[in-house]
Amino acid sequence: MSELKILTKRAGLPDSVKIDTYLANDGYKALTKALKEMTPAQVRDEVLKSKLRGRGGAGFATGMKWDFASKNTTKPKFIVCNADEGEPGTFKDRVILKFDPHALLEGMAIAAFAVDADHGYIYIRGEYPEEAQILMDAVKEAEERGYLGKNILGSDLSFTITVHRGAGAYVCGEETALIESLEGSRGQSRIRPPFPVNSGYRKLPTVVNNVESLSCVPHIVLNGGAWFAGIGNPECPGPKLFSISGAVEKPGVYELPMGVPLRELIETAGGMKDGKAFKAAFPGGASSACMDASEIDTGLDFNSLAAIGTMLGSGAVMILDETADMVKAAYVLTRFFDHESCGKCTPCREGLTWVKQVMAGILEGKGTEEDLDLLLDICEQIQGASFCGLGDASVNCVTSTIRKFRGEYLNYINKEPRVRAASGEKS
Amino acid sequence: MSVQELFSDAELKSIQEIASRYEEPGSALMPLLHYVQQIRGYLGEDEMAFIADFLGITRVRAYEVATYYTLYYTKPRGRHTIQVCRNLSCTLAGAEGIVDFLKKELEIEVGGTTADGMFSLVEVECIGSCDKAPAIMIDGDHHGPVTPESLREILNTYRGKP
Numbered sequence: 315m316s317e318l319k320i321l322t323k324r325a326g327l328p329d330s331v332k333i334d335t336y337l338a339n340d341g342y343k344a345l346t347k348a349l350k351e352m353t354p355a356q357v358r359d360e361v362l363k364s365k366l367r368g369r370g371g372a373g374f375a376t377g378m379k380w381d382f383a384s385k386n387t388t389k390p391k392f393i394v395c396n397a398d399e400g401e402p403g404t405f406k407d408r409v410i411l412k413f414d415p416h417a418l419l420e421g422m423a424i425a426a427f428a429v430d431a432d433h434g435y436i437y438i439r440g441e442y443p444e445e446a447q448i449l450m451d452a453v454k455e456a457e458e459r460g461y462l463g464k465n466i467l468g469s470d471l472s473f474t475i476t477v478h479r480g481a482g483a484y485v486c487g488e489e490t491a492l493i494e495s496l497e498g499s500r501g502q503s504r505i506r507p508p509f510p511v512n513s514g515y516r517k518l519p520t521v522v523n524n525v526e527s528l529s530c531v532p533h534i535v536l537n538g539g540a541w542f543a544g545i546g547n548p549e550c551p552g553p554k555l556f557s558i559s560g561a562v563e564k565p566g567v568y569e570l571p572m573g574v575p576l577r578e579l580i581e582t583a584g585g586m587k588d589g590k591a592f593k594a595a596f597p598g599g600a601s602s603a604c605m606d607a608s609e610i611d612t613g614l615d616f617n618s619l620a621a622i623g624t625m626l627g628s629g630a631v632m633i634l635d636e637t638a639d640m641v642k643a644a645y646v647l648t649r650f651f652d653h654e655s656c657g658k659c660t661p662c663r664e665g666l667t668w669v670k671q672v673m674a675g676i677l678e679g680k681g682t683e684e685d686l687d688l689l690l691d692i693c694e695q696i697q698g699a700s701f702c703g704l705g706d707a708s709v710n711c712v713t714s715t716i717r718k719f720r721g722e723y724l725n726y727i728n729k730e731p732r733v734r735a736a737s738g739e740k741s
Numbered sequence: 742m743s744v745q746e747l748f749s750d751a752e753l754k755s756i757q758e759i760a761s762r763y764e765e766p767g768s769a770l771m772p773l774l775h776y777v778q779q780i781r782g783y784l785g786e787d788e789m790a791f792i793a794d795f796l797g798i799t800r801v802r803a804y805e806v807a808t809y810y811t812l813y814y815t816k817p818r819g820r821h822t823i824q825v826c827r828n829l830s831c832t833l834a835g836a837e838g839i840v841d842f843l844k845k846e847l848e849i850e851v852g853g854t855t856a857d858g859m860f861s862l863v864e865v866e867c868i869g870s871c872d873k874a875p876a877i878m879i880d881g882d883h884h885g886p887v888t889p890e891s892l893r894e895i896l897n898t899y900r901g902k903p
Contacts, residue, residue: 366854372811385780400828400867400869401872402828402866402867403871404871405870405872406871440810440811440812442869443881444881463779464896476763480810481771482865497765497767498765498767498770498771498796499767499806500809532775557871558872559830560829565830565872565873566808600828600829600867605797605890632830632871634833643833644830646827646828650828650829653866
């Protein structure tokens, strides 16, 4: 399948971050069209028709979120861009932040028009200081040219954007934790409802959208929702930025239609590294259940992956080859979740520490077969018992590797009879 | 400690400018912590207390925020901080060997600072450079894929930097 050049069409141009480059390549045309030729309801309608679903991981329909937000007339109202991409394996928003910042700003301004918002915030992860500066420069340029600020292009819309840096907390990628962090607190998730569209930043109506989702919006406004809905899987369509890493020849970000089979994404990324055989993939970052070789022809989209018990997430595809140790891989991901649990909900905070310890025991050769049941039991108690989706998803790496690669766990467990040896009994 | 002893007039002006970007005082806390860390290298207790008082929030809130996030440091560290990613894509590409090499080369443990105060070494989770695994960050710069040989050169370029 050939690569698309929609979201990435400007990324390779010289001086792509500059507003003049952007304007010379269809930039701010969609905002102009929305403000001069459309009503907010018409903009929302096109986004609904496009079937755009949130590209940050949760996959909620963007048009529906905007509809909810538009119905709440409390002011002021906010657009918050989630640029905190912290899911391990994810680096796709970076392409937009670093090379096409105005696409994001334009998407946010259109969103503000569509839901009648007053101010925007871009919450960008602390590990991207260069990109934060690029965005701040772009906001300044857009304000100088009248695409942000008071009465944009002579319309009633007044809207500008503040760039806000995070400081290294995975949980802040979850929208309610992100809002807590934006308010200057520890990034811990809030219970929902109320949802941010009704009570978000400063308890006011807030639309939280991912970078890629917002960057799709100018294309939808210019070309129509039906055009967008015609790309890729008709159920959950659109162009998608995939970040692929691990055992492929050319790790990187590739723009392909939703629903591209995993096999084709790997081929696009130059094939398996050193010609090794494919063993497994985490298709949606650390939070997703792993896929094995029998599932390599599954389409990468929200529905097809949900149907085989995993998820698209943010489109962060991590590839493991025949030499990979799945127990070790699951341990590395568990260590990550244990480190990043915000500590609010007991099952996630305490449970992950236990899971990590049991996993470490297995790797050290101290495990028993009962430990696998114990692990599954703890995982079951963590899932569904946390405020946010991140806690729920944190143990998918463990449950899926036990289910699909049980033999690798047993290899560690059955290596030698050290439990009895350690207690002084003869084996 | 008085304000004059903590911050120069120019620094105070920057603090006021950053705070003025937000209607909600608390929202300025993280940007101000970033700023103080940028000019002082870490977040001292007096500085955190000043920022909290300045914003009209409790001092404990400033402290809990500073200790919650990975990228804030409440203790002095070396002139340059090396962050080695230990997440999956980097581990698959040999991140453990990178940590071992740096420990030996710099003669420090993870969490430590070299005797000359030049480098601090920490392990971190995904930094968003998975396409360049194994990847590291030094201060705000991403580097990768790194090897022991390339690291020696990279470290040398930082030795000459302020």
